[in-house]
Structure formats: structure tokens, C-alpha cells
Amino acid sequence: MTDPDTLDAPEQERSPFGGVAVRELVRDVVAAFALLVALPLPWDHAHRGSDRLEIVLVTVLALLALAAPYLRRGGVGPSSWDVLTSRRTVAFACLPYAVVAVVYLVLDALAPADAAGGVGAGLAVGLAGAALAAAPRWTHTPAAVAGIVALGTLATPVAALVQGAPWAVTVVGTLNALVVLGVLWFTVGTYLRSGDLSAGYVLLALGGAVALELVLFAGGNLRPWFESVHGQRLGLLLLPVVAAVTARRVVDDATAAAGDPDDVRAARWVAVAVRAFGLVALVAAFVALVALVLVVADGVSVGRVLRLVVGVLMAGVAVAARRSLARDPRAGHVTAVGAACVIVVLGLVIVVARAGLGTQSNVEELLVAFGLPAVALAVLLVPPSVRELVASAPESPEPVAAAPVTEVAEPATGAVQVSAPAGSADETPAERTTPEAERASWSVAAPVATEPQAAPRTAARPLDATQQMEPVRVTQAPDSTQVLPPVREAPPAQAPGWTAAQAMDPSTPLADLARISAEAPHLRSYVAANPSTYPALLDWLGALGDPAVDAALRSRR
Known part of the structure; x- marks a missing residue:
């Protein structure tokens, strides 16, 4: 000082x-x-x-x-x-x-x-x-x-x-x-x-x-x-x-x-809300169990029954909000905010049943009714980075089927045309190809040296207007017994700006998750927490010895 x-x-x-x-x-x-x-x-x-x-x-x-x-x-x-x-x-x-x-x-x-x-x-x-x-x-x-x-x-x-x-x-x-x-x-x-x-x-x-x-x-x-x-x-x-x-x-x-990027700060605030809802569930379960013990030991009363019922409801709402927010911060934002408001209303029932606010209530009852929900609401509504994350959500998100991509080179012009198998655009999430099939489609031959020219392309990720592509030949997919590395090195000509929202989004293609892990080390913990991440990539992330990644892997269990 x-x-x-x-x-x-x-x-x-x-x-x-x-x-x-x-x-x-x-x-x-x-x-x-x-x-x-x-x-x-x-x-x-x-x-x-x-x-x-x-x-x-x-x-x-x-x-x-x-x-x-x-x-x-x-x-x-x-x-x-x-x-x-x-x-x-x-x-x-x-x-x-x-x-x-x-x-x-x-x-x-x-x-x-x-x-x-x-x-x-x-x-x-x-x-x-x-x-x-x-x-x-x-x-x-x-x-x-x-x-x-x-x-x-x-x-x-x-x-x-x-x-x-x-x-x-x-x-x-x-x-x-x-x-x-x-x-x-x-x-x-x-x-x-x-x-x-x-x-x-x-x-x-x-x-x-x-x-x-x-x-x-x-x-x-x-x-x-x-x-x-x-x-x-x-x-x-x-x-x-x-x-x-x-x-x-x-x-x-x-x-x-x-000085962290906005997406990293937003992910951190979302993690605060997830932890707050977890503590709400813990403390609410404590309130309900104590009420149950008192009912069995000393008999039924209105206050005890209300604390038992409301405690169970608060714990259930908190668990649902936590899962929704952890699964997809953008889609689960509204659900989490609404759940926090519902928890406050349920907490008021306990406070009123205890004959007024103050010394008639215990510290854990006021904590689960007001303190922890206020923390969740504050971090979900106040930080600008969280508001930007929510505003960036697509209006009508459509999951992209993880189907193998076929690229055909035209020798006369050097153009590249990309097409997906018939019917893949209409696949539902349940009908997506398995991670093994998707990873099998990543094995490609080295680019053929030719004069680069602009060409039409139909793919999951649109090309930049200034980007030039070279034709590639697709090798035969390996058999199901072949052991593939979880991450393939990305072409040096393309360095996309990956965000935490993409790393946490369950609809992000598995190939992109692998590239995020290789090209953006600061986003590996979010890839590890993504429920869509496939086992081979999880094993590779777990072998890095990164404390943040290890904590995210433990949260999946």
C-alpha cells in the first residue's frame, strides 16, 4: 500500500x-x-x-x-x-x-x-x-x-x-x-x-x-x-x-x-451460473432432508411439509437448469433465467411459511431462496460478454449431418465440387453418421499441384471470398479396425477464428471439434465439456495434463 x-x-x-x-x-x-x-x-x-x-x-x-x-x-x-x-x-x-x-x-x-x-x-x-x-x-x-x-x-x-x-x-x-x-x-x-x-x-x-x-x-x-x-x-x-x-x-x-477474449469470459460467467445452480440443488436437498427428519421424529406440521415439498421442487428445478445451461449456454440461457426466478418464488413460500423474513428462517433457507439464485441471475444477465453470446445464437439452427464429403477435381479447370450423399440434408440428429464413420472420411491425399482458381463449393462451412482451393483426391476409407489419431493437422492456409460457443455447441461437427483442439489450445476445456465430443478425442485431451481440461472431463461423469 x-x-x-x-x-x-x-x-x-x-x-x-x-x-x-x-x-x-x-x-x-x-x-x-x-x-x-x-x-x-x-x-x-x-x-x-x-x-x-x-x-x-x-x-x-x-x-x-x-x-x-x-x-x-x-x-x-x-x-x-x-x-x-x-x-x-x-x-x-x-x-x-x-x-x-x-x-x-x-x-x-x-x-x-x-x-x-x-x-x-x-x-x-x-x-x-x-x-x-x-x-x-x-x-x-x-x-x-x-x-x-x-x-x-x-x-x-x-x-x-x-x-x-x-x-x-x-x-x-x-x-x-x-x-x-x-x-x-x-x-x-x-x-x-x-x-x-x-x-x-x-x-x-x-x-x-x-x-x-x-x-x-x-x-x-x-x-x-x-x-x-x-x-x-x-x-x-x-x-x-x-x-x-x-x-x-x-x-x-x-x-x-x-484481458481474456470475450468468448472466454462469457464461458467463465456461464460456468459460475452452472456452479450456482449446483449449489442450489445441494442446499435445497439439505432443507428437504432436514424437514423429513423432523417430520419423522417430531410429527407432521405445515411448515415442515412445505419445506420438504418446496425443497424437493427447488432441487429438481436447479438440476434441470444446470443441465440445460451446461449442455448449450445459448439455448439454455432462457431456461436458466426462468429457473432462477422460479426458485426465488419457491423460496418465498418457505420464508412466508416460517412466519416472516428474518430470524424465523435459517441461513440455508435464505441462501437457497435469494443468495444463490441472485448470483445466477447476475452472471447470466449483467456481463456484456454473456449477452453477446446469447445474441449470437442462430434464429433457426439446423444440425449438419456428419456425412462423408466427396470431392471431385476437374482436370480441365482445377475446380473443386463438393457434394454430400443424397438425403443427408434431411437427416435428423438421431440419424447422423457415427463418429467412427465421420473420422473415416477425414483421411485425404495431399493436394494436387495445379493452378488455383475460384470454384463453386457446397459445404458445411462457407469459403471466404478471397480463399482459393486446390483439388484433392479422396483415398479409400480405412476399415473399422484401423486406429485413427483424434486430431488431424489443419491445412496451413486456413486458420479460422474458433470461439467458445463453437467448442461447446453439441451441433458442431466432430471434425471441427478435433481442429479446435489442435488449433485453439485455450478452448480445449470447452471441447472436453461438449457432450458430442467422441471418445478418441476425449482420451487425447485427457493425456495432455491440462488442469482445466481435466476438470472439464471430470464434470462429464
Whole structure:
């Protein structure tokens, strides 16, 4: 954060925000807001943050560390304060806050089952603010924090078993552990394993949505939100902390990817929506299963039945939207947007059934009703690259039959005529030739040297007006036992501008998919995710060792 030129500038020219990147300024503002809001929120069943002296002191220390660099840039204080402008100083000043929060977590774990402990929204929001302010640079910080949260959520059903809690408490604790582990695996786990920026975006959006819920609804006097090792759940309230320690790394990667082509950015935003719908299905299934357990254990009630039915419906709608969007982003765009709106309406049913918005609802219910659908709608409607992708969809797409092409050279003129077998234009997708037959048609002899002339051509891809073709001779198709390479080198005279939309489109000819893999390495992950890609090409892609391609191949299973 230190800019020597700014510090040495004349007094009248200094600005508190001079030399500060916009992303750092936004991060510090959000961190300061979280630290302040955490003070009136409950930290445990007995105390709010403002009731405990140690919490107030560590909060003041973290806020002063955040403000010191800006005050010094504005000309406040002697030059000896320049050391306070270091980001490392801010990180050390936020360390006591993290220590106090960890102490509260340990006390909750060690407390008797009937003691009034627990973890409140104040601890989660305040610790997330301290993590944002510190912006830890240790590479393994996100994995370490996510591991601690995972261990805590796994300890919940274990503690219930040891203490002899009713079976319903143990089952709900187990379900909670599964959903928290699933969320961590598909967000921070995927991002750290493969560097998939879409998973990082989803993690930040998820953490921000939970933090907003905690600030707005978790501090009510009627029924504030708490989690505990000795309760039925632990981990969902701590998701903002996991997102906060990962935020700096995600923002750095997003800045580095700012120059990506529009089709790559559009595909990334679509991947964010696909992941958001997957999390909707996961959390909605959790809501429905918890309601089912409570119905069996405590009897039928209107609220439980509604949560069971609506949870199943939301999960089904989310799965359908995810499949439609993953299969074809352009054709599935309208379906996904409509599905997100339907999920919001279904979520309102749960909220109304819980007698009003706020503390009567749980964090997962508000998350699946509003937070995750809002993420999907935002990435599908706001980014210009996604709107351009949807607008580029053909008005009446007609699949091209993957039939062998016959080329006949005319010696007198050197012209080339291309024709497809009779009836191929009327074939339906179900009647297309098999990938083996299509690949067999790719084997062609070397071009015959002759004077190039413009010639009429009828083919799946129209020729450029300035492009000249040379006649070729088609060799006899190999037998079905011959092993063919998945990719044939393209003629050097033609270098088409392949797009992510073509790589993901199931109607793209198999020959084009092979050429995309060879000529556009940055689009190989989209070819790997295309449901029409044939097995030989998938095997070839899997042998490349590309993390993005491997992640796309795993998503097909």
C-alpha cells in the first residue's frame, strides 16, 4: 500500500487515497464495515461483541491499523509513522482479533453440552472483516482455514453421538456436515486444485451472501442465529471467513484474466451460473432432508411439509437448469433465467411459511431462496460478454449431418465440387453418421499441384471470398479396425477464428471439434465439456495434463 512518491509529495498535494488501487480501497472499506457491524451482533448466547472488553479492544486496534496508511497519506502524523503504512503492519494488528475469535471457538468446543456457548454472527462477520484487512499472503491460508471449518463441522455429529443426543440431532448434524463439506469442496477446493476462476467467483459470492444475511437477520432478539459443536450444525456461518481469506488470491487472478477474449469470459460467467445452480440443488436437498427428519421424529406440521415439498421442487428445478445451461449456454440461457426466478418464488413460500423474513428462517433457507439464485441471475444477465453470446445464437439452427464429403477435381479447370450423399440434408440428429464413420472420411491425399482458381463449393462451412482451393483426391476409407489419431493437422492456409460457443455447441461437427483442439489450445476445456465430443478425442485431451481440461472431463461423469 505504500507509495513513496505520494509520501514525499508537498503537503498541499497529498491525498489520503493517492496511490491506492481501487481494489485495495474497496477491500479496506468492506473490512472496516464488517468490523464495525460485528460489535452489536451476538458472539455467543450470553454476549454481544460490544459487551466484551477484549472484543472492543481488538476491534479498535484493527480499525486503527486500517486507517493509519490513509491518515499518513493525508499528511497526519510525523514521518516516523511511515512504518504504519505497511500491509504487514496491518496484518499483525489484525492478528489479536483472530486469536480472540479462535479462543471463543475453542471454548465452545470444550464447554459442556448444556452450557450457553455457541458461535454467533458477530464472530463470523468480525473475523471475516479481520481476514479481509490482513489479506494473508501465505499460499496455504485458504486451505488451512477451510480445513479447520471442515473439522469443526465433522465434530458436530461426533459430539452428538458421544453425548447420547436423540437420533434426529445426530442425523441433522450429519446432514449439515455433508452440505458444508460439499460447499467447501465445490468452491474453495475446486479453486485451489485446478485454479478454476469460476469456482473462486462462486466462493466470494457465497461468502458475501451469507455475510449479508448475518448482518441483516442474525442479530434479532427473538431468535438470533447460533452454531455450536454441541448443536445440530456448525460451518455455514463461517463461510464468509473462508471467502475472506481467499479473496486476495481470487482478485489477483481475476485481474490477470481481465484481458481474456470475450468468448472466454462469457464461458467463465456461464460456468459460475452452472456452479450456482449446483449449489442450489445441494442446499435445497439439505432443507428437504432436514424437514423429513423432523417430520419423522417430531410429527407432521405445515411448515415442515412445505419445506420438504418446496425443497424437493427447488432441487429438481436447479438440476434441470444446470443441465440445460451446461449442455448449450445459448439455448439454455432462457431456461436458466426462468429457473432462477422460479426458485426465488419457491423460496418465498418457505420464508412466508416460517412466519416472516428474518430470524424465523435459517441461513440455508435464505441462501437457497435469494443468495444463490441472485448470483445466477447476475452472471447470466449483467456481463456484456454473456449477452453477446446469447445474441449470437442462430434464429433457426439446423444440425449438419456428419456425412462423408466427396470431392471431385476437374482436370480441365482445377475446380473443386463438393457434394454430400443424397438425403443427408434431411437427416435428423438421431440419424447422423457415427463418429467412427465421420473420422473415416477425414483421411485425404495431399493436394494436387495445379493452378488455383475460384470454384463453386457446397459445404458445411462457407469459403471466404478471397480463399482459393486446390483439388484433392479422396483415398479409400480405412476399415473399422484401423486406429485413427483424434486430431488431424489443419491445412496451413486456413486458420479460422474458433470461439467458445463453437467448442461447446453439441451441433458442431466432430471434425471441427478435433481442429479446435489442435488449433485453439485455450478452448480445449470447452471441447472436453461438449457432450458430442467422441471418445478418441476425449482420451487425447485427457493425456495432455491440462488442469482445466481435466476438470472439464471430470464434470462429464
